[in-house]
Amino acid sequence: MANLINNTISFTPKVMPDWYYKVLLKPNFIAKDYIRVEPNVTKEAVLRKLVMANNTVSQVDNRDCAWTPKQRFSNDTETFTVKNWKINEEQCLEELDSIYSENVLSEFRNYQAGATKTIMPNDLETAVMFHLENSLGADIDRIIIGGNGNAVDGIQNGLIDKALASSNTIKVSAVNIDATNVLSEIQKVYDAIPNVVINESLYEPEKAPVRIFVDINTYRYALQALSGVAGEYQVVLPSWTYEGGVIRYMGVEVALVNYMPANTMFAASRDNMIFFTDLLSDTKEIRVAHGNDLKDESMVYIKGNYRAEAAFVFEDEVVLYSL
Secondary structure, three states, X not given: OOOOOOOEEEEOOOOOOOHHHHHHHOOHHHHOXXXXXXXXXXXXXXXEEEEEXXXXXXXXXXXXXXXXXXXXXXXXXXXXXXXEEEEEEEEEHHHHHHHHHHHHHHHHHHHHOOOOOOOXXXXXXXXXXXXHHHHHHHHHHHHHHOXXXXXXXXXXXXXXXXXXXXXXXXXXXOOOOOOOOHHHHHHHHHHHOOHHHHHHHHHOOOOOOEEEEEXXXXXHHHHHHHHHOOOXXXXXXXXXXXXXXXXXXXXXXXXXXXXXXXXXXXXEEHHHEXXXXXXXXXXXXXXXXXXXXXOOOOEEEEEEEEEEEEEEOOHHHXXXXXX
């Protein structure tokens, strides 16, 4: 039997400081730095948006010592409430050990047959935590993205859902995307991006550029379209480029992300998206314990909790392409 019979195994930022950090590197949307992460949010986050009217402060000076102050700054606030999530799992140790042992034996057989050896976790305990990291990372991606097929325990309230529900986001009617129309459909999204959003990354390099986020099918169709029609959509043309594994249209990255629903795209900049969470707070822990009486000694229990919510800052700067 693999060693998973410790009375209490506690993983906290103080004892194992990289566990939750590793979890936050798992979600594709966070790992690629597509969204800002606001940690240590345990209930609500108040976002203050400071705006300068007309983005100007200059006045004509008539050299007459006149004092003509203006009041151009305005302060807007918005409150975001994070949702509470929990992890409550139990599993028979015999089943876990059997599954893990078979995986290890399978890897050994493959290695003996000449296949490239993959790294298996050293023990059952490590394997359980590894899969827990991956599963929680996938959940966080679904919580962030939302949209069709991304409900987490029945809840679906990600960026796509918020964009659909908002009257301020820019909507673009969608069609079923394939290799024949994918480039023109991406162009529709680009055309709908407000000038101020495009200009921010062009004229103010310190601001994050806008990206067009797409699913795997759309991305593959785009690759097909760019490589299959010589001359018309040649990748060396300035309108479309493909370099370093990245597709761009007019300089705007077409970004592939996990869990994006089919026939759905949205355009937004990193500065306009925030993921609120408490995963990096000192109070967070994930606990794995073995049953400590005759009834439960054959079971392993996993318990944890966290808070998470994704939101747009300026909804009127978001373009949503959806059926």
